[in-house]
Amino acid sequence: MRANCVQIFLSLNIMNTNLKLSLDTRRKKKDNSFPIILRLTHLRKTTSISLGYSVQPEFWDDKNQKIKRSYKGVSSISKLNNQLLKEKTRAIDIINDLDGKDGLNFLSIIQIKNRIVKKITFNSFLEYGNSLVDEMKKAQRFGNANSYYAVIKVLKKFNHEKDLKFNEVNYDFLKKFERFHFSRGNSINGLAVYMKTIRAIYNKAIKSDLITKDAYPFTNYKIKTTPTEKRAIDITSIKAIMMLKLEETDNLFHYRNYFLASYMLYGISFIDLAFLKLDNIVDNRVKFLRKKTDKPYNIKITSQLNEILSHYIKNKDENDFIFPIIKRDTLELQYKDVLWARKRYNKGLKEIAKICNIEQRLTSYVSRHSFATQAMFQNVPLQAISAMLGHNRLTTTQIYLKSLPNEVLDEYNERLNSTL
Known part of the structure; x- marks a missing residue:
């Protein structure tokens, strides 16, 4: 328990931002318990992030930000406290990362909350691409939506109608897709159109924190183009x-x-x-x-x-x-x-x-x-x-x-x- 006690005091040392494990005493449940939350404070504003657990007030140690050992609602108090600590640690890492990029004070509290609660809902490159298509359609950007959809359709066909994960869209995959494209008699510029869309999807995923920059396949893969044929007539x-x-x-x-x-x-x-x-x-x-x-x-x-x-x-x-x-x-x-x-x-x-x-x-x-x-x-x-x-x-x-x-x-x- 000593290690757990040391970890539970993990704190966030950023001047304008604070994070604490707490009970949300505004939302009482039928069993008289209250939700356990991460209470986020940023630039003098406060919001809460639900963690999916609840406990009665008498079993909550607010000073140490953990559930007391006397609580009988779960088989292992240590395991539950470790899970709460894990969620807090993950949130602190996200905030520290934003602070390290000098972007923290330029974000609203809601934007920071969204970064914390946002799980990787799109492990699939194709699913994420389709979600972008849906967003473009809602925004009535049907030209872009059609372009993205066409590329996703080709990728799915190339992958034998199977799903395609983000980690699978790597340098080797791009080279294989390149060979597939040329084997069908298609042009370099046609390939460039596909690759630019794949790159755009990947860049959007990175900006949305769905995947890290370390996985970016276009660091080594360079998109090539060739001068187009003369199109003007006299x-x-x-x-x-x-x-x-x-x-x-x-x-x-x-x-x-x-x-x-x-x-x-x-x-x-x-x-x-x-x-x-x-x-x-x-x-x-x-x-x-x-x-x-x-x-x-x-x-x-x-x-x-x-x-x-x-x-x-x-x-x-x-x-x-x-x-x-x-x-x-x-x-x-x-x-x-x-x-x-x-x-x-x-x-x-x-x-x-x-x-x-x-x-x-x-x-x-x-x-x-x-x-x-x-x-x-x-x-x-x-x-x-x-x-x-x-x-x-x-x-x-x-x-x-x-x-x-x-x-x-x-x-x-x-x-x-x-x-x-």
């Missing part, structure tokens, strides 16, 4: 798409218009295009927030853009979507509408490329890259192009512009040679 190809004669009953008619509208709206993404409503048109301008970054756009409607928009805004109310992409009412289903429509749109763009004799691969991203490239050819300053694309950094814009067509480079070379 102005001749853009004009060919614009001049393409199509019947209004043909789906390609709409796909052509989506592509051109995207190009004319600073390379607007397909999802932002899909969510445009009639009330986004104000004073002959299109005003909207980009979903990916929440950046505001305010774009003048040119005569060319007006020709496309006028076809879609007839007999519509302000709350109606401009383009016939979204069909359903709830936001989650609307995101699904956009995903399915984008797949059909990309297939349609392949057909348009064949009709217009465009050899390059035509996708929903090409209009954005083409807009950036053509802006550069028209000597629009890089800072302006960056602002039009909604980029936070010029380096991001330069990625769009780094692949100049060979004929442009040839022309520059001829100019240089002509001076010799």
Whole structure:
């Protein structure tokens, strides 16, 4: 018992924070017992943390913060006191760790309590990932939710539909997943997308104290990327798409218009295009927030853009979507509408490329890259192009512009040679 008595005096020596084993005398039970709690005091505020045990007041030693030996409610008093001490020690370790990181005084008492009571409820990497998906859906961040869900689905398939624990997502696992990915003929950049999401899930778990930094697998595993293929098409190809004669009953008619509208709206993404409503048109301008970054756009409607928009805004109310992409009412289903429509749109763009004799691969991203490239050819300053694309950094814009067509480079070379 001497060792137990020494341990029971374990205290927390932090100026603004105190922790004590105590009885919660405000909550009397039917057997006249009171809950045993950890009483947490922080910055002059107090709260309690229930430990799941209770005892009558006459059997509680408040000075030594333990149950008296005369208590007959359990077979082993020493074992129960040791369990109480263990809970207090764990809480003290958490608080000392927060103090060591100089973060203790920046946390509220509720935040500290949450750190203490929070058990590792997610031993499973997949379960935790799914919980993040659910949180994103509640926050109506359906784009991110779909991205996370897709990665979790692939990981589950790779793991033969078995659960995946946090400790199993280690360096060796990532290398095996990498080999699996490449064996299926997939790209380096495709792998990078998966790995960045896995890393994001792991980082969120570390911040939530579900797992320690020591287990972080990306300390040694480095995510690799490779320069993407040139996505921009030349102005001749853009004009060919614009001049393409199509019947209004043909789906390609709409796909052509989506592509051109995207190009004319600073390379607007397909999802932002899909969510445009009639009330986004104000004073002959299109005003909207980009979903990916929440950046505001305010774009003048040119005569060319007006020709496309006028076809879609007839007999519509302000709350109606401009383009016939979204069909359903709830936001989650609307995101699904956009995903399915984008797949059909990309297939349609392949057909348009064949009709217009465009050899390059035509996708929903090409209009954005083409807009950036053509802006550069028209000597629009890089800072302006960056602002039009909604980029936070010029380096991001330069990625769009780094692949100049060979004929442009040839022309520059001829100019240089002509001076010799």
